[in-house]
Amino acid sequence: AQSVTQPDIHITVSEGASLELRCNYSYGATPYLFWYVQSPGQGLQLLLKYFSGDTLVQGIKGFEAEFKRSQSSFNLRKPSVHWSDAAEYFCAVGELNTGFQKLVFGTGTRLLVSP
Amino acid sequence: DVKVTQSSRYLVKRTGEKVFLECVQDMDHENMFWYRQDPGLGLRLIYFSYDVKMKEKGDIPEGYSVSREKKERFSLILESASTNQTSMYLCASSSTGRASFYGYTFGSGTRLTVV
Numbered sequence: 001a002q003s004v005t006q007p008d009i010h011i012t013v014s015e016g017a018s019l020e021l022r023c024n025y026s027y028g029a030t031p032y033l034f035w036y037v038q039s040p041g042q043g044l045q046l047l048l049k050y051f052s053g054d055t056l057v058q059g060i061k062g063f064e065a066e067f068k069r070s071q072s073s074f075n076l077r078k079p080s081v082h083w084s085d086a087a088e089y090f091c092a093v094g095e096l097n098t099g100f101q102k103l104v105f106g107t108g109t110r111l112l113v114s115p
Numbered sequence: 116d117v118k119v120t121q122s123s124r125y126l127v128k129r130t131g132e133k134v135f136l137e138c139v140q141d142m143d144h145e146n147m148f149w150y151r152q153d154p155g156l157g158l159r160l161i162y163f164s165y166d167v168k169m170k171e172k173g174d175i176p177e178g179y180s181v182s183r184e185k186k187e188r189f190s191l192i193l194e195s196a197s198t199n200q201t202s203m204y205l206c207a208s209s210s211t212g213r214a215s216f217y218g219y220t221f222g223s224g225t226r227l228t229v230v
Contacts, residue, residue, distance in 0.1 A: 009155070034218045043119075043205055043221035090157065094218070101146065101209055103219055107157035 002027045002093050006106035013081050014114050021076040021109050023091030032094030033074040034103065035065055039087045047089075050074065061085070086113045118142075121206050121222035128229050134193040136225050138206030145211040147189035148219065149173075149181065152203040164189055165211065196229045203227075 005024045013019050025031055032051055036044040048059025055067040065076045074091060088110045092103040122137035140147065146165050150158040150173075160173030162181040170181050178200060182190045189208075193200055203226050207219035 032218075036218075036221075041224070041226070043223045044207075044219075045221070046218055049218055092218070101211070102148075102160070102163065105158040107155065 002031075002095050002104045004091050004093050004104055004106035006089075006091055006109050008109045009107075010110045010112065012112040012114055015083050016080050019076075019078045019081045019085070019111070021089050021091075021111070023074045023076065023106060024072050025074060025091070025093045026072065027093055031074075032101075033065075033067060034092040034094070035059065035063070035074075035076050036090045036092065037061075037087050038090065038108075044090060047076070081111075081113055083113045083115075086111055119206055119208050119220050119222040121204075121225050123225050124223065126225060126227045128193075128196050128227065130197060130229055132193075132196045132229075134196045134227065134229075136191040136193075136204055136206075136227070138189045138191070138222055139187050140189075140208040140220070141187065142208060142210070142220065143186070144208035144220075145186070146209045147183065148207045148209075149179075149189065149191045150205045150207065151175070152205055152224075158205065161191065196227075198229050201227060201229045 003026045034049045035047040038044045047063050048057050050057050050067045058064050088108045090108045091106040095102040119140045128134050148163040149161045159175050164170045164183045180192045203224050205224050206222040209219045
């Protein structure tokens with residue numbers, strides 16, 4: 001079965017500094033990969049997704065992620081963090097079966113932004 | 116703007132009560148999902164549905180049931196609420212088919228407290 005590992009529970013970054021959130025997955029075939037963000041008390045919002053093609057994908061709010069098959073990773077990056085980026089971030093892999101699709105989520109990484 | 120709407124943002128219920136959490140989507144999606152979210156545990160799938168009147172158990176179905184009488188509505192039922200069901204509940208929907216799978220659209224969540 002597919003699984004997703006987000007090894008960092010919390011990360012603190014200074015405002016203006018760069019950010020990288022790690023995500024590793026296990027999946028036999030080419031995966032469908034997603035990053036979601038959850039602001040406090042809210043649902044999850046899709047940041048970006050990877051299905052195929054260019055391994056560097058751009059998302060909303062200035063985020064990007066790079067798919068590296070050799071490392072089974074899909075790390076999320078942002079060159080300059082803003083205070084409004086403080087939130088919880090979830091990586092997910094799509095489990096594609098006949099008739100429906102399920103996402104398997106990591107346990108999340110909480111991003112704290114210091115002044 | 117496409118939406119998944121959860122009927123309540125906050126609910127407080129007593130132990131033993133029967134609780135209904137409602138979710139409605141306006142995207143004509145075939146698939147709908149109920150997750151619960153707890154700190155450190157990420158998102159855990161309770162039930163999902165890939166068609167009207169169809170349902171499948173997720174990873175943690177005990178103590179819950181679901182109903183999907185119409186395509187747009189997916190209800191989560193706590194037959195006899197217990198304090199260990201205090202949690203954030205998230206509803207999501209998605210389309211069927213590899214070409215149209217763009218991940219989930221989430222509702223804003225219902226924070227349920229059972230006292």
